Amino acid sequence: MKISCEGRERIFLDGSTEEWKALEEHAASCPVCAEEVRAWKQLSAAAAELRNYREAPALWARIESSLRERQNAPVRGRFWRHLDLWPRLSQSWQMALAGAMVLVLGVSGSYLYTHRTPANSPDATAKLLKSSALAEVERTEREYTTAIDKLAADAGPQLNSETPLMANYREKLMVLDSAIAELRAQAGENPSNAHLRYQLLAMYQEKQQTLEEVLEIKR
Amino acid sequence: MGSVGLTLPWEHRISGAVRTGERRVEPSESRMETEQVAAEPSQDAAVASACLSGNLQGYEQLYRWQGTRMKNLARNLLGSPTDAEDAVQETFLKIQRSIASFRGQSSFVTWSFRILVNTCHDLRRARLRRKVQATEDVESLLPGSVPRATVSHPSLRMALERALERLTAHQREVFLLYEVEGFRHAEIAGMLEISETASKNTLFQAKRNLRALLEPPRSAGAGGAR
Numbered sequence A: 001m002k003i004s005c006e007g008r009e010r011i012f013l014d015g016s017t018e019e020w021k022a023l024e025e026h027a028a029s030c031p032v033c034a035e036e037v038r039a040w041k042q043l044s045a046a047a048a049e050l051r052n053y054r055e056a057p058a059l060w061a062r063i064e065s066s067l068r069e070r071q072n073a074p075v076r077g078r079f080w081r082h083l084d085l086w087p088r089l090s091q092s093w094q095m096a097l098a099g100a101m102v103l104v105l106g107v108s109g110s111y112l113y114t115h116r117t118p119a120n121s122p123d124a125t126a127k128l129l130k131s132s133a134l135a136e137v138e139r140t141e142r143e144y145t146t147a148i149d150k151l152a153a154d155a156g157p158q159l160n161s162e163t164p165l166m167a168n169y170r171e172k173l174m175v176l177d178s179a180i181a182e183l184r185a186q187a188g189e190n191p192s193n194a195h196l197r198y199q200l201l202a203m204y205q206e207k208q209q210t211l212e213e214v215l216e217i218k219r
Numbered sequence B: 001m002g003s004v005g006l007t008l009p010w011e012h013r014i015s016g017a018v019r020t021g022e023r024r025v026e027p028s029e030s031r032m033e034t035e036q037v038a039a040e041p042s043q044d045a046a047v048a049s050a051c052l053s054g055n056l057q058g059y060e061q062l063y064r065w066q067g068t069r070m071k072n073l074a075r076n077l078l079g080s081p082t083d084a085e086d087a088v089q090e091t092f093l094k095i096q097r098s099i100a101s102f103r104g105q106s107s108f109v110t111w112s113f114r115i116l117v118n119t120c121h122d123l124r125r126a127r128l129r130r131k132v133q134a135t136e137d138v139e140s141l142l143p144g145s146v147p148r149a150t151v152s153h154p155s156l157r158m159a160l161e162r163a164l165e166r167l168t169a170h171q172r173e174v175f176l177l178y179e180v181e182g183f184r185h186a187e188i189a190g191m192l193e194i195s196e197t198a199s200k201n202t203l204f205q206a207k208r209n210l211r212a213l214l215e216p217p218r219s220a221g222a223g224g225a226r
């Protein structure tokens, strides 16, 4: 393989092993390329200066105890802590998420109230969705996920841009995704639990709105 | 959390796709690979599945396997060992919090480093804001001119650190992930949610800029780079 000075930068970018070999052969008789290759390699060598893999003795203990503390917290409260344990999630978003939850829980409450037969006791069984309502909820969930998949694909390039705003949106979406995953797991074990299903719908709705906001910014 | 079956959804994808295409191409002898680089797909899946089942030993395995590397990256991104430890701790908490959303589109290590990079991003931003609020004298914190250095110079590390500060966040991240931590472009692409080509281009720009910042100006004429 024959290499000229013009090929050098491209090889720096993504040359194959063979091309590197050819470049170094060329550099043996070309002082300009020799200097460039030397400087380029020197940066990789210098990077080794930034490696310090010494153990931090107390770090794991510290991490472990905070993981354990989080893990032992009751499941019921876990979602709410998703909100307040994200210090960098802006206050307004925390409010928005919390607001969405309150609203949807309120709506689901009244839904349950009006759809409850008088014979039902107000215990846990009252919170179970009847099969017709369950089918309806499941249909809505499917609609949401379809819409969200499409939005997520459209918003992808915008979301990946390196602005602080988009970093915040990414973080918010991550919170929502983890809340959705958690609720889905719980709902999977307990499909007709109305509470869970409505929480899940609220999260889908919030995610959809968030993605729509991202697309709005683009325009 | 639901039970985790024996067959994890990402197992197939990992064993099939991971590290088949890209091989790190090095300017011959120039670099020593860090030994953690070639992550065993099976180890990756085992750690992920332990974490998914809520087993704290899974997190400990991840820490023993990648902890020092995580802290090293965080220290280079944040400039302080204390901040780096905070970032690693916060990353583990975020992993725990969002583990159920891990779908295995990338390896577990890649996914964890993505969280780490984002966490460092936010810490940097928060710290910068604090600095601006605390003092108007920000200028004094930024290097007016970067000291020149060569490999043999003892202050090379400091010079490199200061030069890295002057790159864009993306360039800094790609340089550190590739040149210091030994990740491949395919892995970096997954962590930073960019394409492999973008990762290669960014590394190229980062090295060009670093070179300009670190080399004495006399070589400006000798380059003939374009």
Ligand SMILES: [Zn+2]
Residues within 6 Å of the ligand: A004, A005, A026, A027, A030, A032, A033, A034
């Ligand atoms: Zn030449």
